[in-house]
Amino acid sequence: MNVQDISEFKYSDKKIDLLLTHKLYSNAYGTVFIHTVFGLLVSIILFSKVDSILLFSWLAILLTNMLVRFLFIKTWLNATKESREHLWMRNMALGTSLMSGALWASTVVFLDFKTLPLESLSLSLMVMALAASAAMYSAFFMPAFFLSVVPYLGSQFAYHLTQWSLESIIISLIIMVFGGMLYGQASRLHRTHKKSIIQTLKNEFLITNMQTANQKLAESSRTDFLTNVLNRRSFDEALNRAWADHKMNQQTICLIMCDIDLFKDFNDTFGHQIGDTVLVRVADNLQQQLRPSDVLFRYGGEEFTVLLHNTTLDEGVLIADTIRHSIMNDPIDIAGSQQGITLSLGVSAQIPVDGCIADSLLKEADHMLFESKRNGRNKVTSAWHHSQEKRAFLAE
Numbered sequence: 062m063n064v065q066d067i068s069e070f071k072y073s074d075k076k077i078d079l080l081l082t083h084k085l086y087s088n089a090y091g092t093v094f095i096h097t098v099f100g101l102l103v104s105i106i107l108f109s110k111v112d113s114i115l116l117f118s119w120l121a122i123l124l125t126n127m128l129v130r131f132l133f134i135k136t137w138l139n140a141t142k143e144s145r146e147h148l149w150m151r152n153m154a155l156g157t158s159l160m161s162g163a164l165w166a167s168t169v170v171f172l173d174f175k176t177l178p179l180e181s182l183s184l185s186l187m188v189m190a191l192a193a194s195a196a197m198y199s200a201f202f203m204p205a206f207f208l209s210v211v212p213y214l215g216s217q218f219a220y221h222l223t224q225w226s227l228e229s230i231i232i233s234l235i236i237m238v239f240g241g242m243l244y245g246q247a248s249r250l251h252r253t254h255k256k257s258i259i260q261t262l263k264n265e266f267l268i269t270n271m272q273t274a275n276q277k278l279a280e281s282s283r284t285d286f287l288t289n290v291l292n293r294r295s296f297d298e299a300l301n302r303a304w305a306d307h308k309m310n311q312q313t314i315c316l317i318m319c320d321i322d323l324f325k326d327f328n329d330t331f332g333h334q335i336g337d338t339v340l341v342r343v344a345d346n347l348q349q350q351l352r353p354s355d356v357l358f359r360y361g362g363e364e365f366t367v368l369l370h371n372t373t374l375d376e377g378v379l380i381a382d383t384i385r386h387s388i389m390n391d392p393i394d395i396a397g398s399q400q401g402i403t404l405s406l407g408v409s410a411q412i413p414v415d416g417c418i419a420d421s422l423l424k425e426a427d428h429m430l431f432e433s434k435r436n437g438r439n440k441v442t443s444a445w446h447h448s449q450e451k452r453a454f455l456a457e
Contacts, residue, residue: 085202099190100124119164119167123164126161137154158199162213171184203248211240287337290348299368307412314370314371314413315410319365321363322439324362381406388404406430407429408444409426
């Protein structure tokens, strides 16, 4: 790929956000597990030491939120790209994050360092650990940081600040610094994740461009650049493949060879540009006369071949004669003058058998084309018709 190809690469912030959010939820099952385990630990540690109704209400809401979050994550990961853009999806993602942040922020009501120092310390450490974990996890999508980490640490900061003691003020300052460190780390990780996503998209863009270029190159190597029909290389491959298939199924394969009569005169009289126009005109006309199963090739110069699958000689002759009449009745306008075009055609048909090769069909059709030329042009000659004429001549 060249620099121009890379410069065509574009991405939208919306697409990046969707991909980052997908990364976020691809790693989200672990956070559901941690929140659930920590919630149960809080209940065990504070059981019979705080208001039981308040504690179990908090736990019930937390577990319900985790269940909803689990089901939402599963739905998100299985959804289509279009479904993920729905507003309810975004609101649900933000809502469950906000609920988690609010629930853990509300645990400050259970803190009492005077009467429950170990329990309060354990709860605070769990909240701090969740904040650190959430900071790394939410780095994929920064709004999740503000909906989870900020409530976690903000509630702890506010609680200690309102205790009006030197120790609590120092702890509040430590929490604030810790929060700043987490934000800085999350921001750096977010930029790294974003760069990684952009690089992945760029690689996919380059791979797609390369595949497209290779496909076009492969097509161009098998297609005639002037008439846009298959070329000689494609014909050789198609003939050998069709020969093997018809041999296996014991079906008749038919081949028509066409040659534009006096084509050299068009080039000598009107120039090569008009000659090219004639070739394109003939190719288009030929394509229109063929059945869906028939395949047209530019064999070389002013010669075309038509491969007809499962077609008898008589059927091939009828198709060839239809082609001849269509070309003859489709003159080309050159400088205001109508110039007629005619074709000479040779038709051959065989049922492939052991000991015969595809080249025999081609040689026979080419010989029939030569006979059409020799007998005055603008004719269709087949192997059967040629043998009939030969026998009639010998009888005379």
